[in-house]
Amino acid sequence: MAVGRLRYGWRGLVALGLQLLLCHAPALAKSECAGCHAEQVAQWQQSHHAKAMLPATKENVAAQFDGSATRYNGRDFRFVATAAGYQVQISIGESAEIYPVDYTFGVYPLQQYLARLPQGRYQALPVAWDTRPKEEGGQRWFALESDLDWDHPGFTWNTSCAECHSTRLEKNFDAQTRIFNTRFDEINVSCEACHGDSSGHLQWLESGQPNTGGAGFAASLGERGQWQWLEDSPIARRDSPPTGAQLSSCAQCHSRRQSVGKWHPQSPVFDHAMPTLITPPHYFADGQIRDEVFVLGSFLQSRMHAAGVVCSNCHEPHTAALRADGDGVCTQCHKAEEFAARKHHQHQPESVNCVDCHMPATTYMGVDPRRDHRFGVPDPEFSAALGSPDPCRTCHAKASAEFLSQRLPGLPGASAMQARHFARALTKTMSPGDLHRIDSGYFPPIREASLLSRLSPAAESEREVLLGKLAHDSPLVRAAAVRQLFPLAPAERWRLLQPMLSETNRAVRMELAPVLAGAVPDKVDAQTRKLLSRLFKEYETLMLANLDSPQMASNFANYRAAQGKDAETLALYRRAIELDSEFLYPYLQIAALRRDHADEREWLERARAVDPQSGEAAYQLGLYHIRQKDYGSALRELAQAVDMAPRRSDFTYTYAVALENAGELDKAIAILRRLESVGDASDRSRDLLLRYLLKAGREADAQALLQTWLAAEPANTTAQTWARWLHNRP
Numbered sequence: 001m002a003v004g005r006l007r008y009g010w011r012g013l014v015a016l017g018l019q020l021l022l023c024h025a026p027a028l029a030k031s032e033c034a035g036c037h038a039e040q041v042a043q044w045q046q047s048h049h050a051k052a053m054l055p056a057t058k059e060n061v062a063a064q065f066d067g068s069a070t071r072y073n074g075r076d077f078r079f080v081a082t083a084a085g086y087q088v089q090i091s092i093g094e095s096a097e098i099y100p101v102d103y104t105f106g107v108y109p110l111q112q113y114l115a116r117l118p119q120g121r122y123q124a125l126p127v128a129w130d131t132r133p134k135e136e137g138g139q140r141w142f143a144l145e146s147d148l149d150w151d152h153p154g155f156t157w158n159t160s161c162a163e164c165h166s167t168r169l170e171k172n173f174d175a176q177t178r179i180f181n182t183r184f185d186e187i188n189v190s191c192e193a194c195h196g197d198s199s200g201h202l203q204w205l206e207s208g209q210p211n212t213g214g215a216g217f218a219a220s221l222g223e224r225g226q227w228q229w230l231e232d233s234p235i236a237r238r239d240s241p242p243t244g245a246q247l248s249s250c251a252q253c254h255s256r257r258q259s260v261g262k263w264h265p266q267s268p269v270f271d272h273a274m275p276t277l278i279t280p281p282h283y284f285a286d287g288q289i290r291d292e293v294f295v296l297g298s299f300l301q302s303r304m305h306a307a308g309v310v311c312s313n314c315h316e317p318h319t320a321a322l323r324a325d326g327d328g329v330c331t332q333c334h335k336a337e338e339f340a341a342r343k344h345h346q347h348q349p350e351s352v353n354c355v356d357c358h359m360p361a362t363t364y365m366g367v368d369p370r371r372d373h374r375f376g377v378p379d380p381e382f383s384a385a386l387g388s389p390d391p392c393r394t395c396h397a398k399a400s401a402e403f404l405s406q407r408l409p410g411l412p413g414a415s416a417m418q419a420r421h422f423a424r425a426l427t428k429t430m431s432p433g434d435l436h437r438i439d440s441g442y443f444p445p446i447r448e449a450s451l452l453s454r455l456s457p458a459a460e461s462e463r464e465v466l467l468g469k470l471a472h473d474s475p476l477v478r479a480a481a482v483r484q485l486f487p488l489a490p491a492e493r494w495r496l497l498q499p500m501l502s503e504t505n506r507a508v509r510m511e512l513a514p515v516l517a518g519a520v521p522d523k524v525d526a527q528t529r530k531l532l533s534r535l536f537k538e539y540e541t542l543m544l545a546n547l548d549s550p551q552m553a554s555n556f557a558n559y560r561a562a563q564g565k566d567a568e569t570l571a572l573y574r575r576a577i578e579l580d581s582e583f584l585y586p587y588l589q590i591a592a593l594r595r596d597h598a599d600e601r602e603w604l605e606r607a608r609a610v611d612p613q614s615g616e617a618a619y620q621l622g623l624y625h626i627r628q629k630d631y632g633s634a635l636r637e638l639a640q641a642v643d644m645a646p647r648r649s650d651f652t653y654t655y656a657v658a659l660e661n662a663g664e665l666d667k668a669i670a671i672l673r674r675l676e677s678v679g680d681a682s683d684r685s686r687d688l689l690l691r692y693l694l695k696a697g698r699e700a701d702a703q704a705l706l707q708t709w710l711a712a713e714p715a716n717t718t719a720q721t722w723a724r725w726l727h728n729r730p
Helices: 010-014 030-034 038-045 157-164 191-195 199-207 245-251 296-301 303-307 354-358 380-386 401-407 414-427 432-439 445-452 460-471 475-484 490-502 506-516 526-544 550-562 566-579 584-593 600-610 615-627 631-644 649-661 665-677 683-695 699-712 717-728
Strands: 053-055 066-072 075-082 085-092 095-105 110-116 122-124 127-130 140-143 257-259 273-275 361-364 368-371
Touching (some): 030 038, 066 140, 085 110, 095 122, 273 296, 273 506, 296 303, 380 414, 414 432, 414 445, 432 445, 432 460, 445 460, 445 475, 460 490, 475 506, 490 526, 506 526, 506 550, 550 584, 584 600, 600 615, 615 631, 649 665
Antiparallel strands (some): 053 095, 066 075, 085 095, 110 122
């Protein structure tokens, strides 16, 4: 997705009346912490956390601001040092804009820089300095790989980056003036970023009370636990499960997520973060990392997490370095003679490490390899079939998948089989077996929630699964179930979800609010009204604080649309476009709002111009032409939509109906069969295909289709209805 263009020149830099610099509020200084915790502070000072963000001074800037330039998305970025400080010159041809560089961002293997823009806004420049040694290819400027323009909100520090690079940050975005007054207590990731507010700790110090576990902090992060070697087991077992405080603390930043609230040490992880689910394009279908997802989603899939492993079992918390070299981290709990041995991995022990097979690395931002924390098991043949990375090919690129699988003992084991079942359920229409596994607790909660996102309440069996998950122990699963019930009629949504108004988890509540927004009946009792008011106020507060994001502006617009507030809805969609003029979604939504108005087609054509390859834009144009009774144009647009998105069953269904209406029954049958062949048929599309096969006099084909359907889904009510009808007809 490309982005909108916002331009600023020198005039914006000297308008100091509009420019708000970052403000620093008082906090417990690291020097005070060092009085009692000198060793921990010294360790922290060597960490990436300490260097997450720093003033752009000679001591902190790693790059050469010597007039050298690099090109990014059609612009030249030239970096210079002047008497006034560090600057970046961004130019197209002869036209140049100059911005001060006030801060460094990160340290290794790359360092970015923050350019100061008007209205308190900072941009993380997409041209970075490679801090690796020259012999490793470093000590150079290079452009990141992205189609986002440099001033897109995705690169805005205040919007997308600041929360995880500073301590106790307050974004302070004013939606009316569009000014940021962003503040933080500490410029980098300091003590309170992980341990929380220190005031209780200071009071504890003054009181002289004994340490009761938290030393005055709201929660203790010391959760490594006690581990024992049980007889006849090659893997150590934890005595008692962790409380989750450490995972919650680390997940603030080490996750791709939607922030749903402020973190504090006592908040469960899903009270402040809703992680991105394990679905494409962020993950491969077997759960491996694909896009930049920052650890948590991978780790929650793992057997390590299920066994009670926490971050500090492997990482020293103050340096963030591994606790041991090589296989030493793994052999803390996995007996070396069993696992770091040829009988386990079929290699010479000194030639391979555990992480090579179980934590393959993917390189992001050009130079930054990050390991998959799913701790998966190599499965060469399935990876080849799925198109996901195979760790074996890192060293054995020319070997066949069959050969590699034969060299691995015990495949497919339980972990590999779960990944296979997950991938098949994720990428194909759900079978009864898939539904049973979702319903039986076979998958870890994050995978279960991810599979729920593939279910539809329109299918009776899938709806029953979704309803059962509304009481699941995991907030991730409950939230996913709530989200998937949105297509139900408003009265039905209210009936099913009104009992959840007392939900205690914030992430679930933030899913519940938009689903209930348009479903509240006119008359409710006073207690229910009070609960609704609290829910909606909480959601609206979250949205209003994040209207610097085009996605959040669109989410808020959807919520207002459900409430029937069309004027505010339109303004919010327009706002999303102002933030990112090449964000497709709001164009389509405005077109829907303007249905039967003179400018409806204009908005649809603008959507197509934003993304000429969008099947959705073509589909909506096809529906527009049907309403205009221009059936020739409608068929052309619908054909294009199906070509662009052949696995969208709704596109194929509508195109098939249009073809049949145009007298092209055989062609309608052919495209419905194509949908069936790729595994994306729905109850609705199969019902239509059966009707068309019978209309064409192809009863044998209809009977064969029905038998296949019943074999896969014997309890499907639509298929059973067809079976009874065909059996009982004259």
